[in-house]
Amino acid sequence: MMKALRTIYLPVLVAVILLVGGVSAARAESIDPFIGEYHGAAIDYGQDELKARDLDVSIKQNAKGFSIDWSTVIYKDDGREKLAKLSIDFYESDRPGIYGSAMRTGLFGKRVPNDPMQGEPFVWARIVNGTLTVHALYITENGGYEMQVYDRTLDQDGNIDLVFERFRDGEAIRAIKGKLERQ
Secondary structure, three states, rough: OHHHHHHHHHHHHHHHHHHHHHHHHHOOOOOHHHHHEEEEEEEEEEEEEEEEEEEEEEEEOOEEEEEEEEEEEEOOOOEEEEEEEEEEEEEEEEOEEEEEEEOOOOOOEEEEEEOHHHHOEEEEEEEOOEEEEEEEEEEEOOOOEEEEEEEEEEEOOOEEEEEEEEEEEEEEEEEEEEEEEEE
């Protein structure tokens, strides 16, 4: 009796697992709609102050995935401007819709992820429900962590709604919202 049940149910169970796995792989979203150049502004809602920021983002396809280059000009209260720039290459992982990062050149000349134990951010990206999210995990000097999350959601016109959040040991410490128009 048990052998007959295994003979019937085992192939059905395997088929269901393959079907569900195939459905999740089919749901993996493409970077294609995000490819482009964007410019916009954001407001930093941090610690009882509002600060304006100018943002530029470039998302390009490459041989193994895509790259994101972004720059931010932060306007200080005293009139100074601070420029921050970052460029990250992302490559497809074995998990659909999840991309690893290659931010530095390793010992043998290959692009590799950063080392979070050296104070460098460990970065990955995912695409879910029309949102490209970049996560950056930092291990702090005292062994805690800081997480930065960049959500870039395409609107119906192909522009990006940006939400940036920064957490330290689970507590929110910064939130920035912005709008970037496709150029």
